[in-house]
Amino acid sequence: MQAHTPVLLDEVLQFLNPQPASRFIDATLGAGGHASAILERTSPDGRVLAIDQDEAAIERARENLQFFGSRLEVVKANFRDIATVAGERGFLGADGILADIGISSMLLDDAERGFSFMREGQLDMRMNRDQELTADEVVNTYGEKEIADILFNLGEERRSRAIARSIVRARPLETTTDLVRAVQRVMGAPRYGKIHPATRTFQALRIHVNDELGSLEAFLDASMSVVRPAGRLAVISFHSLEDRIVKNRFRAPVVAGRVLTRKVVTATDEELRRNPRARSAKLRVWERA
Ligand SMILES: C[S@@+](CC[C@H](N)C(=O)[O-])C[C@H]1O[C@@H](n2cnc3c(N)ncnc32)[C@H](O)[C@@H]1O
Incomplete structure (x- = not known):
């Protein structure tokens, strides 16, 4: 299986600006590309709480990111429950939160999960197989x-x-x-x-x-109270429906804050050459007051 190349990585790091001793939440661990970059930047003592609802992604990322030891905590959950998960793990008031929503190439490539029209498989499409x-x-x-x-x-x-x-x-x-x-x-x-x-x-x-739009709305509202004041929330989405939700939620937040990306951020030509999947990725960032 092909590894997932993290999209808009430089841009995400620029906005979240991870520093040693800080605490970040990666709400969509996937293959762990973004999480490992954040762990590197927060070395030697920063911590990351990573969430994913897909057991297979979690298993693989745990293996890939073993090196970071107890600086990484992984939880299987839907990101709509971020407030509860963060509360239980001591991540309320996190310095930043990232969500890179949508489907990982790992899920798409796994015929059995039924996400791909290119591969024959069961009509499943559940990201969380307990559902x-x-x-x-x-x-x-x-x-x-x-x-x-x-x-x-x-x-x-x-x-x-x-x-x-x-x-x-x-x-x-x-x-x-x-x-x-x-x-x-x-x-x-x-x-x-x-x-x-x-x-x-x-x-x-x-x-x-997967009730993806409902989860996204609940996640955005909850995350705004989970980040600390002046903490940042970065969201990468892949279709217009999701991007619209992010844009609207950021403009009318449940907690005071401001949008840092007046214009939506998209991949550079250089990134598109390396990773065509980045083509439809859109990044928006919000900062709590
Ligand atoms: C595009 S991948 C993330 C890739 C990751 N940033 C990386 O660099 O490897 C999206 C991941 O989010 C997970 N996901 C999507 N919706 C979710 C939700 N509502 N709750 C938790 N995880 C979710 C998927 O299972 C998938 O593993």
């Missing part, structure tokens, strides 16, 4: 209108109704391949140079299954 709702339940049991609304609202898919109808007709769907076929019956085959016809459908289902 009950799966993509299978959505495509096989939800009403046609409900599916269409999910595709339209969370995937910005213009052919949502036709795709929903095709999904309902194709029941029972068993694998990601069945789902791709149902979508392609409406959208046609993949075309060179265009995004894959199932991209928006997969994205929408994933966001729904």
Whole structure:
């Protein structure tokens, strides 16, 4: 499996400015790219509390980051519960918080988890495998209108109704391949140079299954009280729906503070050459008063 290259790393470090003896929270540990950079900058005694809801990511990051010993604490949780987790681990008043939301290349590459339209797997799409709702339940049991609304609202898919109808007709769907076929019956085959016809459908289902927008809102509100005064909250998002939520929450915060990124920060050409995944990444940073 390919390692996850941390996106906008220089920019994140510039804004969070980690120093020795400080405490940071990485709310989306993933493969640990950002966390290890923060641990290096806070050496020898700074601490990082890292959260992820995916057990596989946690196991791998624990292994990769062993070197940092007790300076790193890892907790399996949804980041919407950041206040509780931070309270339990002595991280209230943290110097900074980072969230790099979305899916890791590790999850995408794991066919079995069902996130990829390029690989055949179960219709799962749960980031947290203790959760009950799966993509299978959505495509096989939800009403046609409900599916269409999910595709339209969370995937910005213009052919949502036709795709929903095709999904309902194709029941029972068993694998990601069945789902791709149902979508392609409406959208046609993949075309060179265009995004894959199932991209928006997969994205929408994933966001729904994991309640990603609800988690993000709860996380942003909670984090503003978890960072110390003058502490910073940095959020990297990958689609417009998420970025809109971040932008609006930062403008109307539940705790007094100000936006440091008047213009959203995106990857430099140099980074894009090294890491095409950074293409849609958007960083916004907020500072508590
Ligand atoms: C893009 S990856 C993070 C990569 C990481 N910054 C790195 O450098 O390796 C996003 C991670 O966030 C996790 N994640 C997404 N939503 C989450 C949530 N609501 N709560 C906890 N973890 C979440 C995913 O499981 C995934 O491992």
